[in-house]
Amino acid sequence: MSRDPKYDILFEPLQIGPVTTKNRFYQVPHCNSLGHGRPLAEVENRRIKAEGGWGVVCTQEVEIHPSAEITPSFEGRLWDEKDIPPHRLMTDAVHEFGSLAGIELVYGALHAPNNYSRIAPMSPSATVIHGNYPIQARAMTLRDIHDIREWHVNAAKLARKAGYDIVYVYAGHDMSILQHFLKPHYNRRSDQYGGSLENRVRLTREILTAVKEAVGDQCAVAMRLAVDELRGEDGLRAECEGRDIIGMLAELPDLWDVNVSGWDNDSATARFEPMEGFQEKYTAFVKTLTSKPVVGVGRFTSADAMVSQIKRGVMDLIGAARPSIADPFLPRKIEEGRLEDIRECIGCNICVAQDMIVAPIRCTQNPTQGEEWKRNWHPENIQKAASDDGVLVVGGGPAGMECAMQLGKRGYAVTLAEATKTLGGRVALESQLPGLASYARVRDYRESQIARLPNVQLYLDNRLSAEDILELEIRHILIATGSDWRRDGIGRRHAFSIEGVESVSVLTPDDIFSGTKPQGRVLIYDDDHYYLGGVIAEQCRQDGLDVHLVTPDSKVSSWTENTLEQEKIQSRLLSLGVSLTTSHELLRVSEGSAQIANVYLNEHQQEIPFDTIILVTSRLPADDLYQALLPHQNRFKTLLAIGDCNAPGTIAAAVYDGHLAARNLESEVDFYEPLFRREMPDLG
C-alpha cells in the first residue's frame, strides 16, 4: 500500500545548515542506559530507528569532560579520542539508512555528582547540587568558563571525527551548565556572565559561536533550549526570558530544538498531559522569531497531528522520543500507508523509569526495545514457526495478546481463549480509571493486529477448564490468566495477613474494576506504591466521596518517582482534597475502624473510621488452571504460565513475557538458560 498524499509533507527533505534530512521525522536525544557501558546494544538500538525511517537519529546526553560525569548512569561519553570508536559504529549504522546522526554534547554541572572522577562539580555560583548528594558545587572562575568553552569545542571536533552530522549545544531539563547560567536561581555572578539576561546568555552565545566556527562547515549546530520551566515566576517563562533568549540568538544555531523543562514536564505522562502536542502552547512562538528550522516534541503518534504541526507553522521537524521507543518503525509505517500497524506510545514512562534506576531501557508497548543487540530481537521481524503444531493461549490480557499475536506472526495456528467478553485484561479495566485511558492502546494495537491474522482464532466469553484443555488436541499451552489483588493485606511491608481483615468486608482494586461502588468515608491502604492506589483515590474523590489514603511509605505512590509522576500525584491528590497519611502502617481492622501506627514510632497510633476500606497491597497469580494442568504436563510439548499469572508485575513485564514465550516456542532455548548476550570487558 502507498501512503495518502496528505502525508507527503512529512517526507519532504529539509536543509539544516550544511546537511539535509531526508524527511521530517526526528528522533530527539533520549537516553537508554546502554550508552558507553553497553556500546554494541546502543548501536543496534539506534540502527533500528534509522532502519525504521527516522530522518535524524540522535544520541542520548553525551558527557564531554570528566569534571561533569553522571556515574552510575550509562549515557554517552566523549571525553577524548579513545571514546570515538563506539560513536563511529553508531554514525555508520545510522548512515547505512541515509539518516543523519546527531549528538547531544552535555556539560551536566549541578546535575553531575562526579561519582567516578571525584572532581568537585562546578556551577555559575557556589551552591548545592541536584539530588540529595551531600556535596556542593564550587563557583566557576573566568578560567573555568574559558575551559568549558574549549571542552565544548574539543568534543564537537571529536564528534565530527566520529561522523556526526548534527552537533548539539544543550540548555534543557535543568541538566546543563548553560541552563544554569541562564537561571538567576543558580547564577548570582556580578561579572559579564551574570546579572542581566544578555550577560546570562553570554556563555551560550560564545559556545554556539565557537562550536560553529570549529565544525560548522560540515556539521549542523543545533541548540536545545527549554523555553519554559512551568514554574511561573519562579522559573524561565516562554513569554518572558524564553522569548527573549530565542530573540537574542535567533539566527545563530542551524536548528532550534525547543521544549519545556524539567524532565517531568517535558516527558509528561499521559496521566498528566493526555493530549498529543501538549507543548505547542509553550513553543509555538519560536518559529515567529527565527528563519532557522525548528523541531519540537509532544508525544506525537498520529500522522494527522504531525501534518497539522507543520502546516500551521508550529514546527518544521516532528521531534519524538517516546513514540520512537514504542515504535521505531513509525515513519516507515506512515510512508507505506500502514497507519493501523503503528504501536502508539501509551505515555506510561516505564522507559524513563529504567533510566532512573540505571537499567537498560524497556518499553510497555515495544517488548523488543533494549533487546535489539542483547537478544537479537527486531521490532518488526520474528522467526518463522518451527512446525505446523497448533498453540492454545488462554487469557487475552497483555501477556496473552502479545503472545498470540507474535505466534500468529510466526505462522502458528493459534487459538486465543478469553474468559470475558472483551480483550485487554488488566489494561481494559485500568483504562477506565482517571488518567489511564491511553493504557487501552496496549489492547487496541494487539486486537487490531490479531483481527488481521487469519491463523489466530479468537474465542471470547470462553472460560476453559483443565478438562476442556485436556480434551483438545493442542500440544502447546500458554496460560496467561493474570492475577488477583490480595484481600489479606500482604504486601511490601506486611509479610503476614493484617489482623481483622478476614472479619470485615474489604475491597480490592478488582472490586472497583467489576463495578462495586465504595460508599461514604473511604480508607485506601496503599502498600503497593505504584500508581493504582493513587488513581483509585482520585476516582473516589471524583465520585464525591471522602477519601483518606494511608501508606507506610513517606510519599504516596512512591515508585512513580521513577516515572516522573510522584510530585504531580501528591499535589493532585492534595488539591482534590484527599487526606494523606504517610509513614503509617495498618495494624488491625475492625468493623468501621482501622488502627494505624507510625512506622518509625510504633506506639504512635491512631484510629481511622471508615465506611469502605480498599486494600491495594499485592497480588496472587491467578494460576488455578495452570496448577490443574501441571500434573498432566507430560501430555504437552509446552505448558507455560506467562505474565502476571507467572509473576505479577508491570504491564511492560507481562507484554515482554508474552513476547519471550512466543519467540522461544519450539526454539532451541532451554527454558532455564535465559538466552541473552552481555558486553564484558575482555581481560584476556
Added chain:
Amino acid sequence: MHGVKAEGGWGVVCTEYCSVHPSSDDHPFPHESLWDEGDIKNLRLITDAVHESLAGVEIWYGGRSTANLYGRKASFGPSSLPNTALVGMPVQSQAMSPADICELEIWYQAAEGLPRDRVVVNMSS
C-alpha cells in the same frame, strides 16, 4: 583493590556476592558473576592478585531480592511476593516449582565446581 587488601596482610580476602546464574542479576549494581568460562578469566585476576592469602568467593542467587533488571526474568522465590530489591520494582517473584528448585541446586553446584580456593554460600538475602 583485593590485591591491596592481601598486601595489607589479610589472610583471607573475599569477593562481593557473586551470581551463580544469569537468571539472577542484581543490575544496576555491578556484582561478580560466575556464569560461564568468560567470568573465570576475570575472577582469575582477583585470585592471582590475592596469591599469598586465601581468596574467597561468595556465591549467591538473589531470588526476590533482585529485580533482574538486565536479564528480565521474573525472580524466583518460594512464593509469589513483592520484589524487595533496593530499586523497589513494582513486580513480584515467581513461585518456584519443584523442577525449578532442582535447577537452582544444579546452578549452585555448577558454580561450586568452578576453580576456587574457598566458597562461601550466601544465606542472608
